[in-house]
Amino acid sequence: MVNCHSEENLSKKQNNLKRIILIGQPNVGKSLLFNKLSNSKLIVSNYPGTTVTFTSTKTIINNKKVELIDTPGIYSLNTITKDEEVAKKIILKADADVYINVIDAKNIDRMLHLTLDLIKLKLPLILVLNMSDESKKCGININSNKLEKLLGIPVIATIATNNQGIIELEKRIFKPNISKLKIKTKSKNILDVSISKQKIIDKILLSCVDYKKSKKDIFYEKISTYMTHPVSGIIILFFILYFALFKFVGEFGAGYLVDIIETQLFENIINPFVNNFLLEYVPWAVLRDLFGNQYGIFTFGLKYAIAIVFPIVTSFFLVFSIIEDSGYLPRLAMLIDSFFKKIGLNGRAVIPIVLGFGCDTMATLVTRTQETKKERILTTLLLALAIPCSAQLGVIFAILSGNVIALLIWFLIMILVFFLIGYLSSKVIKGKKPYFYMDIPPLRIPKISNVIIKTIARLEWYFKEILPIFILASVLIWFGKLTGIFDLFISILQPIVSMMGLPAKTAEIFLLGFFRRDYGAAGLYDIKHLLTVNQLLISSVVLTLFVPCVAQFIVMFKERGLKTALGILFFITPFSFMVGYLLNLVLMLFGVVL
């Protein structure tokens, strides 16, 4: 009989029953092993962490009545999820006779961290190396006898799917051992504890595991090392930026695809049709302006969303999904950890920064997970200042792709602003120095189906979000035009843009950019033929640095408080115009015509 309980229902151990508990990370085959030992009809799912509640059964092993308990998946005793909390409570409260730690043999180096945690608790333990066939296929040959001696607990290799090792496990199941292995750490700091444990694991594995790596594994390992090396890692990063973002998103997505949809579809077919239709059937000019003409819902809002933003974000999401699925992002975090430390951040800031290239608003929300207040404020500032969102980035690549020097200048200004402002801010904002630690998952070849599905899901969510905003913005501009408010804002911005050597028309794109970053970017794309390369460069720099959009500002206010949000806003606005003004001045002084 199989029962499902909540952890509070963990019954008192009965005297005539031996209590056995299975512990392990998700997807190591605990549930299958539970099934094999109990012969019960528990459903074995390959989906991670089957349920928060635990499963137990009463069965007979070696003629002894036992109570077998299957715990939810747990990565470490520093619990994070509810599943892990339940598993930890069971481990600590169950007072079991035998604790079986099940691990995936092919990932033994990462799995032994939990084993050492359990050893430290002085529990009567058995280690099960499950999926040992897969580990052999991967060229990982584990000498379980040697491992047993080194750990001081019984070690049994199993292949639960075809019953191998189950009989041996049943034979030795009532002979667990409390290991005498000493695990000393310098401090209770998570980083120090992890480093100490890793040193012990490395020492143990060196003497009892023989790695016969395939050519593929060696190749992946080399690539992984190159990706995190300060020199080769930067070269690889530039290689990815050039081909994935500049060539694919910039030239192909924002250049070729946008040209087809915007020019061929909207400029030649949809917009003329809408305008002619309105002219013929709608006698009121005010209504005609709402739906058509320069800022109409169809001819402006939909055109920006479908003809400009859609192809750019599609190509960006496609590239992003490939990068994400390859396992490159954690390596990028390791690579830039040392650079980020100089500005008071660490590799963990990669997560919000990378997400910022998708949407800065969502990325600002992620900053709450950073360890120190200093990091949170710094990352929020840098996201608002120097990280363009996907559509902005695509448009900038597209409009500057014709002139590599202009693109390089834009890139260098962004890098300079990012590190200079980051460095100076880290000196002003006081706080603790952060540290960064994470397990690096293996590199993998992205599955095409997974990439397509992720891209489509992202696009679907993105359009659900932006279409109403683009339409709303069209209506607001229409209303602003009707009441003169729009022109008033434009007239305020016009002297500023002329100081930067930009035509009056560019004032509109900065105003649009405050609605949404991608809206401003689409606006810049729309008027690119009116600007010189110098003006395109200055506009791109100012638009990237310019104030965050409304949504991002609201998140900044909610996450960091009004004082910080306003502080960032009042710093960024004049700063972006000042950089634009200085850039124009430098270009003019040196007579640079790009």
Added chain:
Amino acid sequence: MICSFCNKSFKKNQGIDTCSSCPVKGCGMIKCPYCEYENILETRFSSILKRFIT
């Protein structure tokens, strides 16, 4: 689901909800409880498509 960043497994209901504090609601993201990376949630359309592709 498996986090695209740290490769750890977690259930959808364990993911950290950030929608309640975000003005751009319904972006379809779920945060990994281990590394806090935002993973994309499948939509109805993408899960139908998944059945055809995989």
